[in-house]
Amino acid sequence: MSSAAEPKVYGWCPGALRPMMSGDGLVVRVRAPLGKLSVNQARGVxxxxxxxxxxxxxxxxxAxxxxxxxxxxxxxxxxxxxRELGLIDPDANAEARRNVLLAPFWAEGDDTHTxxxxxxxxxxxxxxLTLPGKFGFAVDCGAAPVLQDIAADIRIERSGSSLILRADGSETGKPVTRESAVPEALALARWFVETGGAANGRGRMKPHVAKGIPLPAHHTTLTISANFTAKPGPVPAGTxxxxxxxxxPAAALAQLADCGDIRLTPWRMLLVEGAESLPPLPGLILDAADPRLQVVACTGAPGCLQALSATRDLxxxxxxxxxxxxxxxxxxxxKGCACPGAAPLTLTATGDDEFSLIRNGTAADQPLKTHLSxxxxxxxxxLLTEGS
Ligand code: SF4
Structure with missing residues (x-):
């Protein structure tokens, strides 16, 4: 358990080929192609x-x-x-570059999938092309967008009946087709680098756009409506x-694979393709009314070297x-890894078994109450809500 007051910030994300040490051993992050594990891959993992x-x-x-x-x-x-399971890139740089998140409700051969x-x-x-470690792409071309709340630097999405390429943080986008979307997305990534967005190997699109640097030509005003909240239960592609x-637990993933291929989602949920229902398994929440869906907690102690206290039991x-x-x-x-943005209620550990309460802020914001055991x-x- 760390005693450092300031969390350590890494400018990169761990991958399979570049793992990160944590309190419980190496963290090996597997970037499954198209966010999908076949039955065989899930059992193998x-x-x-x-x-x-x-x-x-x-x-x-x-995801x-x-x-x-x-x-x-x-x-x-x-x-x-x-590698035998087909889950390893040619090298660590290729693994880092292939940071593509797609809306999990895709169908084979549709715009999102293609x-x-x-x-x-x-x-x-x-x-x-060298992009910052956290720089990522979102492909969200279904009838209604579902990834608007998910961090991504370059987005390919739908605005009305058109496909649109958009730099995160911009209120304009460039109309693209299924064929032109990919070369245009790479051109936008190169524009980001060439205009100084990746100074010192770090940087994200949103703050870069906020500097007011003119975007490449042909970006037009667009409308994107979004109000999507994922919940456990049946969806068109499965459950x-x-x-x-x-x-x-890994054993639960193996059992889940008995029900079908598995898609990874950015909502801390798995989508089991074609399944109409799922068996109760350790670690799985299948009821949309389960109160645990209203809490998020990072690894905490002892799994994270920087943690000042345990988190999940509380x-x-x-x-x-x-x-x-x-x-x-x-x-x-x-550092607030589990929820980098603001949350209505946040308890941030400040010592072993000691927390500060923050309302409508991030884990690093000014607390309302301190020294709560x-x-x-x-x-x-x-104590969480009194006086609010
Ligand atoms: S996992 Fe939790 S304890 Fe560890 S660095 Fe992130 S926020 Fe801090």
């Missing part, structure tokens, strides 16, 4: 997690699968196993299951007391 790691799997906010607790001396064998497939291939091949705190215990329609974020430090919060959960 579950087996490798149990063989080389601690048997716990996370799903990230960019990647994280294998936790991987032993350092087993990393090479793990990569060999993942463009995401072509974009993934083009990014893998673009060896001369969604939420993961408690975005984590599940979040689980407070969940039934979170008022309907609001949300509680419990963070092991001020987990026991005090459990005994009097009204």
């Amino acid at each position: 579950a087996r490798l997690s149990q063989e080389f790691g601690n048997g716990l799997l996370d799903i990230s906010a960019r 990647n699968l994280q294998m936790r607790g991987i032993r350092e001396d087993a990393h090479e064998d793990l990569i060999a196993g993942l 463009i995401a497939t072509d974009l993934s291939a083009a990014l893998t091949a673009a060896t001369d 969604l299951a939420a993961l408690e705190f975005g984590q599940m 979040a689980r215990q407070l969940a039934p007391h979170v008022p309907a329609g609001t949300r509680l974020h419990v963070s092991g430090c001020a 987990a026991d005090a919060l459990r005994a009097a959960p009204e």
Whole structure:
């Protein structure tokens, strides 16, 4: 458990080929092509997690699968196993570049599926393009957008009946077709680099656009409506299951694969293709009214080296007391990994078993109350909302 007051900020995201050390071993992030695991791949990942790691799997906010607790001396064998499953890129740079998130409700051969497939291939091949580690693309071309609340730097989406390419943060976009979307997206990525967006190897599109640098020509005003909230239950492509705190035991993934191929979503949910219902399994939330859907909590102690306190037991215990329609974020430090934006209620650990309460802010914002122990919060959960 760390005692540092300031969280450490990495300018990159861990991948399979460039893992990150955490409190419980290496975190190996698998970027499944098109965010999908076949039945065989899901069973294989579950087996490798149990063989080389601690048997716990996370799903990230960019729909990647994280294998936790991987032993350092087993990393090479793990990569060999993942490569056999078709889940490893040619090299770490290609893995980092192929940061494509697609709306999970795609159908084979539709705009979303086709463009995401072509974009993934083009990014893998673009060896001369160096983008910041967190720089990503979203392909969201269904009838109604579902990824508007998900971070992405370059978006290909629908505005009325047209496909539109848009720099994140811009209120204008460029009309594109299925054929022109990918070359235009790469051109926009190159514009970002050439206009200084990736200084020192870091940078995101939204703050770059906010500087007022003129976008490339032909970007026109657009309208995008969005009001989508994912919930567990049936959807057109199958059934969604939420993961408690975005984590599940590997054994549950293997059992879930008995129901069909699995799509990873950015909502800490899995979509099981073609399934009409799913069995109750450890870590899965299948009821849209489950109070655990109203809480988010990062790994916390002891799994994260920077954590000042444990988080998830407290979040689980407070969940039934979170008022309907609001949300509680419990963070092991001020970095706020589980919810980088503002939340109605946030508890940020400031020491072992000690939290600050922030309302309508991020984990690093000014607290309303300090020095709250987990026991005090459990005994009097009204501390979260009293006086509000
Ligand atoms: S927010 Fe949580 S997971 Fe992120 S660094 Fe802090 S303790 Fe670790």
